[in-house]
Amino acid sequence: MTDAPVDIGVKTNAVSSRTERLQARLRGRYAREVRFKWYGRAAIGFALVFLVILLGSIIMQGRTAFYSHSVTLPVYMDASRIDRAYPQGANFEQIVAEQQLRRLGIQDDAQGSKTAAMKALFSSELKFQAAGMIARQPSLLGQTVPVTAPLADNADLYLKGKISQATPEDQRRISNEQMAWLDRMKASGSVRAHFNSALFTKGDSTQPELAGLLGAVVGSALMLLVTALIAIPVGVGAAVWLEEYSPRNRLTAIIEVNINNLAAVPSIVYGLLGLALFINFLHLPRASPLVGGLVLALMALPTVIIATRSSLKAVPPSIREAALAMGASRTQTVFGHVLPLAMPGVMTGSIIAMAHALGETAPLLLIGMISFVPGVPHAIDEPVGALPSLIYIWENASERAFHERTAAAILVLLAFMIVMNAAAILLRRRFERRW
Amino acid sequence: MIWIFLLLLIAFSGLAYLGGRRLATRRSAGVRAHSRPGQHGLYALIWVGMPALVVLIAASIFSTPLERQMLAAGAPDSVTQLEPFRREAFFSDARRIGDGLEAQQIWPAPYAEELPAEGRRAHRISSALSWGGGVAALIAAILGGIFVFVRIRPDLRARNRVESWISIALFACSVVAVLTTLGIIFSLVWDSLRFFNSVPITEFLFGTKWSPQMAIRADQIGSSGAFGAVPLFAGTFLIMMIAMMVAGPIGLFSAIYLSEYAGRRTRAVVKPLLEVLAGVPTVVYGFFAALTVGPAFRVFFNTIGGWLVGGPLDGIGQYLLLVQNQMALVAGAVMGIMLIPFVSSLSDDIMNAVPQSLRDGSYAMGATKSETVKRVLLPAALPGIAGAFLLAISRAIGETMIVTMAAGLAAKLTLNPLDTVTTVTVQIVTLLTGDQEFNSPKTLAAFGLGLTLFVVTLLLNIVAMRIVQAYREQYD
Numbered sequence: 033m034t035d036a037p038v039d040i041g042v043k044t045n046a047v048s049s050r051t052e053r054l055q056a057r058l059r060g061r062y063a064r065e066v067r068f069k070w071y072g073r074a075a076i077g078f079a080l081v082f083l084v085i086l087l088g089s090i091i092m093q094g095r096t097a098f099y100s101h102s103v104t105l106p107v108y109m110d111a112s113r114i115d116r117a118y119p120q121g122a123n124f125e126q127i128v129a130e131q132q133l134r135r136l137g138i139q140d141d142a143q144g145s146k147t148a149a150m151k152a153l154f155s156s157e158l159k160f161q162a163a164g165m166i167a168r169q170p171s172l173l174g175q176t177v178p179v180t181a182p183l184a185d186n187a188d189l190y191l192k193g194k195i196s197q198a199t200p201e202d203q204r205r206i207s208n209e210q211m212a213w214l215d216r217m218k219a220s221g222s223v224r225a226h227f228n229s230a231l232f233t234k235g236d237s238t239q240p241e242l243a244g245l246l247g248a249v250v251g252s253a254l255m256l257l258v259t260a261l262i263a264i265p266v267g268v269g270a271a272v273w274l275e276e277y278s279p280r281n282r283l284t285a286i287i288e289v290n291i292n293n294l295a296a297v298p299s300i301v302y303g304l305l306g307l308a309l310f311i312n313f314l315h316l317p318r319a320s321p322l323v324g325g326l327v328l329a330l331m332a333l334p335t336v337i338i339a340t341r342s343s344l345k346a347v348p349p350s351i352r353e354a355a356l357a358m359g360a361s362r363t364q365t366v367f368g369h370v371l372p373l374a375m376p377g378v379m380t381g382s383i384i385a386m387a388h389a390l391g392e393t394a395p396l397l398l399i400g401m402i403s404f405v406p407g408v409p410h411a412i413d414e415p416v417g418a419l420p421s422l423i424y425i426w427e428n429a430s431e432r433a434f435h436e437r438t439a440a441a442i443l444v445l446l447a448f449m450i451v452m453n454a455a456a457i458l459l460r461r462r463f464e465r466r467w
Numbered sequence: 468m469i470w471i472f473l474l475l476l477i478a479f480s481g482l483a484y485l486g487g488r489r490l491a492t493r494r495s496a497g498v499r500a501h502s503r504p505g506q507h508g509l510y511a512l513i514w515v516g517m518p519a520l521v522v523l524i525a526a527s528i529f530s531t532p533l534e535r536q537m538l539a540a541g542a543p544d545s546v547t548q549l550e551p552f553r554r555e556a557f558f559s560d561a562r563r564i565g566d567g568l569e570a571q572q573i574w575p576a577p578y579a580e581e582l583p584a585e586g587r588r589a590h591r592i593s594s595a596l597s598w599g600g601g602v603a604a605l606i607a608a609i610l611g612g613i614f615v616f617v618r619i620r621p622d623l624r625a626r627n628r629v630e631s632w633i634s635i636a637l638f639a640c641s642v643v644a645v646l647t648t649l650g651i652i653f654s655l656v657w658d659s660l661r662f663f664n665s666v667p668i669t670e671f672l673f674g675t676k677w678s679p680q681m682a683i684r685a686d687q688i689g690s691s692g693a694f695g696a697v698p699l700f701a702g703t704f705l706i707m708m709i710a711m712m713v714a715g716p717i718g719l720f721s722a723i724y725l726s727e728y729a730g731r732r733t734r735a736v737v738k739p740l741l742e743v744l745a746g747v748p749t750v751v752y753g754f755f756a757a758l759t760v761g762p763a764f765r766v767f768f769n770t771i772g773g774w775l776v777g778g779p780l781d782g783i784g785q786y787l788l789l790v791q792n793q794m795a796l797v798a799g800a801v802m803g804i805m806l807i808p809f810v811s812s813l814s815d816d817i818m819n820a821v822p823q824s825l826r827d828g829s830y831a832m833g834a835t836k837s838e839t840v841k842r843v844l845l846p847a848a849l850p851g852i853a854g855a856f857l858l859a860i861s862r863a864i865g866e867t868m869i870v871t872m873a874a875g876l877a878a879k880l881t882l883n884p885l886d887t888v889t890t891v892t893v894q895i896v897t898l899l900t901g902d903q904e905f906n907s908p909k910t911l912a913a914f915g916l917g918l919t920l921f922v923v924t925l926l927l928n929i930v931a932m933r934i935v936q937a938y939r940e941q942y943d
Contacts, residue, residue, distance in 0.1 A: 061835055068837035072724025075717045076737055079807045083744050086804075089759045090751070269640030277634055278641075291644045296858065296928040297921065298865020300892050301651060304917040307899065308654030315531055330647050337644065363630040391748025394867035394896065402900050420750045427754050427872060435758060442751050449746065 090446075094439030096192045100228040100241065103154060103217065104180040105132060107162060111173045119166035124159040125151045128179070136216060149210055155182040155241045182230065183223065185240040185433035187214055191223070194432070205432075231440060235407040236417055236425075240433035243426075245441055247408045251321060251401075251416030252390060258325020258412060259332060259389050264382045266329075267336025268371075274337070275344040276366045295334035302331045303395030311399060319400035319415035327399060328389040335388065339381020343374040376463035380456045387452040391445060393420035419445045469527055472601045476523065479608050480516035487511025487619060495621035502625035510625040513632055514615035518607035526600025530593075537592050538562075542585065545577045557582075558589070565590030655921055658914035665908045666694045671915055673697060677878035677889075679898060679909050694912055696919070698878040702888030706799045706870060707863040709884055713803025714859060718810025719852065723840055725811070726818045738812075745808035753872030756801035761792035761873055768885065787885075793875035796884040802869050810859050817851035817935070818844060822942055851938040857931035861924040867892040891916050 107128055114122040129150035133140060140146040158181035165179065166172055182188070186205040189195050191214060195204050217223040234244030270291075278284040306327035310316045316323050347370050355365040371378075396402075401421040409416040417425070419441060426438040491500065491507030502510075538558050539547070546557055557578060560570040564586030574582055619625075663671065674695020721741065725734055772787025821844055829839040845852070875887030876897060898913040 061838070065835040065837045068840070069724070069728055072720045072728055075720035076724055076741075078717055079721060079744065079804070079811075080737070080740060082804050082807075083740060085759075086744075086747070086751075086755050089755065093758070266640045266643050269637045270644060273634070273637035273641045277637055287641050287645055290648050292932060293925060293928055294644060294647060296861060296924065297651065298861075298867070298892070298924055300865065300867045300895055301655070301917055301921050304895070304899075304914060305647075305651045305654050308658060308914070309650055313654075314528070333644060333647065337641075361626065361630060363633050367633075387746070391746075391750070393748065393750040394871075394892070397896055398899050420748055423750050423754060424868070424872070427757060438754060438758075442754060445748065446751070449748070453746065 090439050090442050093436055094441075094443045095436075096194065097231065097436040097440035098228055099225050100230070101183045101188045101191050101218075101223055101225050102180055103158075103183055103223045104178050105222055106176050107131065107179045108176045109162075109166065109173050114166060114173060116166070116170050116173060120159070120163040122163065124162040125154060125156070128154065128158060128162070136213065146209075149207065150213065153184055153187040153210060153214065155184050156239060157181045157242055182241040183214075185431055188241060189433055190214060191218060191225070194436070231437065236405060236422065238404070240429075240431050240437060243434070243437060245419070245422065245444055247405060248417045248419045248422040248441070249444070251405075251409050252419045254321035254409065254412050254416065255324040255328060255418055256386055256390055258321055259328040260382070260386055262326065262329035263332040263336050263385065263389075267333050267382070267385075268340050268378060270333075271337045271340030271344060272366060272371065275341050276362070276370065291334050291337055295338065298394075299331060299392055300394040300398065302327050303398030305330070306395060306399045317413045317415070319403065319405070321409070321412045321416055323399050324396055324401060324416075324418060325412070327395045328392060331392065331395065332385040332389045335385040336382050339385065340374070340378045343377025343381065344370060346377065347373045373465070376459055376465070380460045383452050383456040383459070387449045387456075390452070391420055391449060393424055396421045397424065419448075469523070469597070469600075472523055472597075472604060475601075476516060476519050476604065476608070479519070480512045483515035483612060483615075484508040484512040487615065490616060490619050491621075491625070494619060498621040500621040501623065502627075506626040506629055507619050507623065509629045510623075511612070511615045511619065513629065514611040515608050516611075518611045519604040522604040522607045523600060526596075526603065530596045530600060534589075534592055534596055537596075538585075538589055541588060543581055546581065546585070557585075561585035561589045562593070565593065651921065655914055655918040658911050659918040662908055662911035662915045666912070666915075670694060671696055671912075672919075675880060677894075679894070679912055694908065694915075696891070696916065698880045699889060699891045699894055699916070701880050701882070702795070702874070702878070703864055703890040703892075705795050705882055705884065705888055706802065706874060706890060707860055709796060709799025710802035710806055710863045711856065711860060713800055714806035714810050714863075715856060717803075718807045718859075719814055721807070722811040722814035722818060723844075726815050727836060727840055727844070741808040741811060744804065745812075747805075749805065749866060749868040750872075752801050752805050753868040756797050756869055756873035757792070760801055761794070761797045764794065764797050765790055765792050790885050791875075791887060793873060793887045794885050795874060795888045798870045798874035799884065801873065802863055802866055805866070805869065806859050806863060809862060810855060813855035813858065814848075814852050817848050817855060817938070820851070820939060820942055821847050848938075850934050854931040854934035854938065857927050857934070861927035861931070864927075865892065865920060865924050867896060871896050891920050895920075 105128060107124075108131060110127060113127060114124075126147065129147045130140075133146055133150055138146060158179065161181050162179050165177065183191070186195065187210070190206050190211055195206055197208070197211060201208055214223065230242060230244050232244060233246055234242060235247030237243040274284065274288065274291075278287075306323055310323045310326055311318055316326075351369055351373065352365055355369045356362075360368065396418055400415070401418055402425065403415070404425070405415055405417045423438055423441050423445065426434045426441060485508065487510060488504040488508035490511075491502075491504040495504075535558070538561070539554075542554075542558075546554060549557060556572065557574070560572065560574070561582060564570055564582060565588075570582060573579075671694050674693065675697045676693040676695045677698045678693045721737075725737060729737065768787045768790040772784045772790070775781065775784030776788065778784065825843055825847055826839055829843045834842065870890045871893050874890060874893060876889050876893065877887045878889050878894075879886060881888060895913045895916050898910055898916075
């Protein structure tokens with residue numbers, strides 16, 4: 033084009049300006065394309081960042097609940113202050129606090145405020161430990177024996193660095209003096225950090241340092257057992273009927289629509305149903321795993337039905353036709369061939385439905401699983417706590433030490449759910465069959 | 468006790484199966500039998516197990532009210548004259564003592580002496596009832612057994628009979644789903660009607676003042692109770708809108724990226740990760756909102772307020788300084804995060820259902836991918852995506868734990884996202900988890916709210932599913 037005549041040069045200019053316009057437009061379109069792609073990436077990134085923040089913040093908050101501090105002190109069992117026949121009546125906290133102050137070389141004032149401050153560092157468990165030792169072995173009276181007990185929640189929080197010295201003294205639950213004592217006891221080795229076994233071996237308690245998850249875990253397990261025993265057989269039965277037996281008529285259509293709608297009913301409505309039907313009408317025991325399991329079973333039912341139906345649908349018709357051609361009845365075909373082939377999908381769907389039921393909270397609050405239940409349950413018709421409702425209760429507690437334990441409870445709940453989902457995925461990987 | 472009976476029942480049924488099979492084998496020796504021995508066994512099992520099971524279930528349902536009545540009927544006069552509430556407490560302690568437990572309260576003179584005797588009587592009554600149930604079940608099993616063992620013959624059509632029982636049982640299973648719906652409707656409507664007897668339905672639906680404290684005594688002042696639910700609807704709507712503003716764009720864009728741009732590997736990694744967000748229990752989101760997001764937002768707004776105070780926007784600054792942890796924005800934003808995977812997986816399915824030929828046509832005309840998405844894919848998928856959004860909205864309205872833990876309790880008519888608001892679900896939980904007195908309008912109001920919630924979510928779901936269905940059929 034360089035040696036083109038002049039008159040064509042004008043034309044070339046026009047052409048090149050048009051090409052430029054086109055190219056500019058194309059660049060704009062490509063830029064928009066790239067931008068659009070980045071919007072998508074940003075959206076996914078946003079969601080994943082939130083997932084990381086969510087899990088990260090819970091792990092960071094819950095991490096410290098898995099260890100706790102306990103104190104081991106030599107205690108002189110003063111026979112003049114401890115009644116041999118009724119050791120639990122003795123004021124062990126007072127005795128231990130006085131002895132510990134003496135050991136640290138601190139003179140108490142007339143009101144005994146330093147003894148009170150020292151007492152506040154120990155959990156009330158100290159008293160039960162000491163009284164238990166005397167009750168088992170009265171000969172310990174008059175001797176000096178080591179007694180181990182957890183630290184009180186605020187002392188524990190300070191040693192974990194959750195209460196900072198920088199906070200003004202009147203805004204924290206633990207004074208400078210108490211902090212100094214704790215530091216000295218820690219340095220001398222009488223206060224030690226260890227795995228918080230109370231969290232896994234005890235039931236709920238009003239004192240954070242003694243509160244554990246075992247009661248709630250057992251309660252949730254009992255409830256899930258009831259749920260599984262009801263929801264899985266009934267759900268599978270319903271799915272088999274709808275998929276293999278049902279005539280194509282109005283009734284079937286109503287049942288199908290109904291199941292799809294049930295799957296989308298808010299969980300709290302199931303709680304209202306449980307309260308009105310099972311508790312107020314049938315007088316089943318409030319807050320029991322029986323009622324909780326029944327409510328969760330009704331909730332999980334649509335999920336189990338839908339999962340079972342889709343895995344029954346996946347079994348090719350040729351299997352059914354082959355069985356029927358060999359003279360098997362419909363029931364023999366279904367129970368001898370179709371259902372066993374669909375079983376991996378049924379189990380996967382059921383486990384996922386159970387995992388979902390495990391985390392459900394709102395209906396449990398309405399059927400009374402919001403009250404304080406100490407200890408570990410052992411029957412399905414007495415009040416229990418469940419893991420999710422315990423999380424709700426602890427989150428509402430005023431003691432700060434419950435916050436880290438709430439996060440720890442969440443981690444335990446998530447661990448159970450991860451195990452269940454992993455089992456479901458493994459089942460699918462191992463047994464899934466492509467036709 | 469009931470567990471022992473159930474175990475016995477299972478054992479008996481197993482024996483019936485074995486016996487039926489054996490008997491069928493023996494009686495059909497040398498003859499051509501209609502059904503196989505195992506089918507005779509199952510037939511025997513059904514006839515032995517089922518009557519006994521029905522009796523046991525009936526006994527366990529009716530024994531509790533029967534026990535109450537028998538206890539009340541034989542009680543000494545001093546107990547009968549107690550006020551109903553104390554009388555129930557007394558009987559409950561009598562039952563505890565009968566079971567070998569400690570009484571829950573200390574009873575004054577005339578009752579303390581009667582308690583041990585009443586405890587023994589309670590124990591006698593409950594053991595008589597449970598043994599009676601067990602014996603009745605045993606008789607039922609024996610009668611069923613006699614009936615069936617007489618009839619086992621080579622020409623008994625045992626297979627057909629067993630199979631028709633099985634299909635009846637399967638049908639009963641699917642009827643459970645219908646019964647659940649009926650149960651929900653009846654329990655909600657029944658208690659709501661009782662509520663609307665004391666509070667007119669128009670006042671409930673259109674009243675603008677919500678303060679459900681009722682006077683416990685007639686002469687109490689200042690707590691007449693107001694049941695206008697409009698502030699709750701407004702709060703629910705506000706939080707739902709915030710949640711959809713978060714979940715809508717993010718969910719839709721992730722779905723577009725995953726279905727149109729992402730390679731197979733990215734999909735295989737990202738999709739399960741998004742599903743994790745959907746699998747996290749809502750109480751965990753509530754904890755996250757209340758203890759992490761709430762304080763973070765408050766610090767953020769307070770800091771901005773601190774900058775603005777003294778400047779031209781002093782008023783706004785002063786307001787922002789007073790923002791609290793609990794606000795609609797926190798609950799809405801966290802709920803939005805929860806809904807992202809819901810919106811994205813539904814939209815993903817819907818966009819995958821758009822025929823490839825539409826995309827190919829667009830590419831052939833020289834359109835870029837984003838132009839294809841914007842001009843072809845989204846318009847084609849619009850009804851389906853609208854359905855997905857409606858389902859997400861219904862999920863947002865019914866969500867309970869996040870709002871209970873992070874939104875607050877103050878019933879206000881406001882559209883300010885920084886204010887504390889309350890929702891329908893929060894009020895249901897609050898009304899039913901406090902001190903309960905079952906006949907006060909305060910607790911019945913929860914059922915009115917529940918009915919409203921149920922109807923609204925049901926309508927949203929029906930509309931959404933119709934839309935999605937119609938959309939799917941369009942491309943099938």
